[in-house]
Amino acid sequence: MKIATFNVNSIKVRLPILLSWLEEAKPDVVCLQEIKCLAGDFPTLELKGLGYHTEVVGQRSYNGVALLSKAPALDVVAGLPGDDADAQARYVEATVEGVRIASLYLPNGNPVATEKFSYKLAWIKRLKARAETLLVQEIPFVLAGDYNVCPTDADVFDPAALRDDALCQPESRRGFRALINLGLVDAFRIFHPEPHRYSFWDYQQGRWYRDEGLRIDHLLLSPQAADRVIAADIDKSPRGKDKASDHTPVWCELAMR
């Protein structure tokens, strides 16, 4: 089963690029972030045309996540548990072919020293609590999405320039490591130890052209999922197209028997 995560930065604008990538890459499950639309405005029919079921947690203008799957998605959880007052559309989770899969959009957190950063850290704590709940079940699961965390300086084109950014703060990295220390595995790093591989390039200052990016889109695997993973990579091709997202897809493949 091939599982991908892709921050599309507006599903409306990115639909042509997404559809052509789906036809080419043929993922079984796709976790989308920043769809930036209400569930009712999501292009369900166009995706059904390529054989995908859709589960959408939408929001006007900002955020919004979705789960696309060739097989039906069961037992859907909409929203990250742990704070009923949190209205931001950043999490959807469901079971596909026996694998529990979440599409998550972790808060950016900039600027640091504002309530945006404390919201980010609180959100990471809730995600950790959710991971602990899932771990008890001893099932294969994948937490995939835009984490807005560069785990180490090897995931940043210029660590000094990003030193004060919320994506590289020690507290952000500590939160990410807390997930790893539960026993979750960064799928990409199993197969790619090399530094300076990125999943995001800012639109500004020629970052894509100069390959000056960040690795912030991750698939974290439960031990039972990590036992099955046979490949993982970043697919840079959608980022080079006209009207590209500032992110590109990251994927992994699980052996199903």
Place this chain on the structure above:
DNA sequence: ATGGTAGCCTTGCTA
């Protein structure tokens, strides 16, 4: 030198 780009039911906010 605090710029630059992209997307949003826009005139500022978010990333």
